[in-house]
Amino acid sequence: MSRIPPEHEPAPVDLHALEPTVAELTAVLARQAAERDASASGAVFTFPPDLAERLIADGEVMVGGQRRSVVPPAHSSGATATASLRASRRRSVLVWTLAAAAGLAVMLPRLSPLWRGSAADITTPTVSSSTVRSPAAQLLAELRADPAVVPVRWAESEDPAAVNADGEVWWDAARQRGVLRIRGLVPNDPRLAQYQLWIVDAERDARYPVDGGVFDIGRDGEVLVVIDARVPVRRATLFAVTLEAPGGVVVSTRERLVLTAAVGG
Amino acid sequence: MFTADLAPGEEAAPLLGRIASGDERAVRECVLRYGPMVLALARRWSTDRADAEDAVQEIFFDLWKTAARFDASRSSERGFVALLARRRLIDRHRKRLRMVRTEPVNAGFDLPDVPSDEELAVTDAVSAQEALAALTPMQRRCIERHLLDGRTHEEIAREQALPLGTVKSHIRRGLLRARALLTGQRVSQEEK
Numbered sequence: 001m002s003r004i005p006p007e008h009e010p011a012p013v014d015l016h017a018l019e020p021t022v023a024e025l026t027a028v029l030a031r032q033a034a035e036r037d038a039s040a041s042g043a044v045f046t047f048p049p050d051l052a053e054r055l056i057a058d059g060e061v062m063v064g065g066q067r068r069s070v071v072p073p074a075h076s077s078g079a080t081a082t083a084s085l086r087a088s089r090r091r092s093v094l095v096w097t098l099a100a101a102a103g104l105a106v107m108l109p110r111l112s113p114l115w116r117g118s119a120a121d122i123t124t125p126t127v128s129s130s131t132v133r134s135p136a137a138q139l140l141a142e143l144r145a146d147p148a149v150v151p152v153r154w155a156e157s158e159d160p161a162a163v164n165a166d167g168e169v170w171w172d173a174a175r176q177r178g179v180l181r182i183r184g185l186v187p188n189d190p191r192l193a194q195y196q197l198w199i200v201d202a203e204r205d206a207r208y209p210v211d212g213g214v215f216d217i218g219r220d221g222e223v224l225v226v227i228d229a230r231v232p233v234r235r236a237t238l239f240a241v242t243l244e245a246p247g248g249v250v251v252s253t254r255e256r257l258v259l260t261a262a263v264g265g
Numbered sequence: 266m267f268t269a270d271l272a273p274g275e276e277a278a279p280l281l282g283r284i285a286s287g288d289e290r291a292v293r294e295c296v297l298r299y300g301p302m303v304l305a306l307a308r309r310w311s312t313d314r315a316d317a318e319d320a321v322q323e324i325f326f327d328l329w330k331t332a333a334r335f336d337a338s339r340s341s342e343r344g345f346v347a348l349l350a351r352r353r354l355i356d357r358h359r360k361r362l363r364m365v366r367t368e369p370v371n372a373g374f375d376l377p378d379v380p381s382d383e384e385l386a387v388t389d390a391v392s393a394q395e396a397l398a399a400l401t402p403m404q405r406r407c408i409e410r411h412l413l414d415g416r417t418h419e420e421i422a423r424e425q426a427l428p429l430g431t432v433k434s435h436i437r438r439g440l441l442r443a444r445a446l447l448t449g450q451r452v453s454q455e456e457k
Binding site for chain 2: 058
């Protein structure tokens with residue numbers, strides 16, 4: 001037994017200064033452990049693919065949310081909207097923990113149906129959030145400066161969440177990018193419901209609009225929502241916002257059609 | 266500065282800066298690069314597979330949020346991820362026990378740190394793997410049980426049939442020696 005006499009114990013050390021050492025040793029020990037796990041399990045150790053996909057889906061939502069999104073313009077009334085983004089249809093507790101942490105307000109009941117499509121025909125571009133001015137404000141400025149981009153105003157709505165809402169959609173079809181400007185939409189509690197964007201593409205079956213992702217509205221005010229379409233929207237004819245269960249839906253029942261903006265309408 | 270140990274085939278290209286700037290494409294690379302290491306750690310701290318996978322999710326959740334805090338002058342990216350993972354696993358372990366443990370060495374490691382001048386003065390630093398290999402078998406054993414497997418000093422003392430003070434000394438001396446090797450300092454007699 002290699003007992004060390006107390007009188008020979010080293011003097012106290014600055015433990016804080018050892019943290020980087022702990023980091024490196026932990027890393028190499030863990031890597032060696034992973035290699036041992038691999039050899040013990042047969043040939044090549046494979047990280048569980050379903051776990052990897054969950055991590056990637058969550059990560060893309062969170063990391064993308066740091067970059068893109070719902071942004072209170074500098075001149076707005078201080079409204080904040082934290083939008084969680086759905087990179088895939090995978091529901092993640094972690095993602096919703098994030099959204100819930102935003103401490104947003106209440107949500108509401110129901111309305112009339114929109115579309116019923118098949119899940120296979122729904123594609124998923126994304127909408128996301130952050131609280132910094134750029135890049136949404138920057139993108140809006142660029143779209144405003146582009147004479148080819150014509151804003152489409154939100155139509156008047158009778159939905160209780162949107163009776164005082166206005167704003168418009170700025171969509172650059174050539175570059176497949178756009179921004180929703182929304183003012184006066186009632187805040188939602190992402191634990192209960194989330195707003196979901198849909199884009200009707202004239203070159204797709206109208207029953208199967210493109211799912212534009214979900215977003216949240218914080219305190220009443222003006223927000224910008226960046227549209228980051230991952231699939232091409234060839235000819236957008238209608239932008240619509242519905243209120244759905246947290247995480248959004250693949251097929252909307254259209255119970256709550258909150259906002260619409262018809263291109264050329 | 267510390268030298269990073271790269272896994273076979275691992276690219277040294279940093280990822281956390283890209284994560285911090287919102288580059289979603291770095292997410293997949295990050296999961297594939299560090300996932301196995303994080304899972305290996307989590308498995309040793311967890312009660313079962315589901316618990317380990319929950320821990321891995323929490324760790325990556327933390328990583329996405331804190332990637333911007335990575336400082337390449339203080340540790341390798343892999344070291345940053347490993348330390349973050351270890352902290353989360355300690356938190357989970359404490360919650361499981363419904364008690365707060367106060368263990369001096371751990372407490373120190375959990376706090377943010379400003380590197381000492383000696384640590385920044387790199388000469389002929391060795392890799393973490395080499396530093397680990399240079400420890401005495403008992404130092405290495407105690408450090409591995411503590412850092413990798415999450416065993417407390419008391420638990421290690423029991424399983425190794427050593428006095429608690431001796432276990433603490435092995436860990437402390439091993440860490441000091443590893444730090445000296447990693448930073449290229451001369452290893453003192455006391456640290457051997």
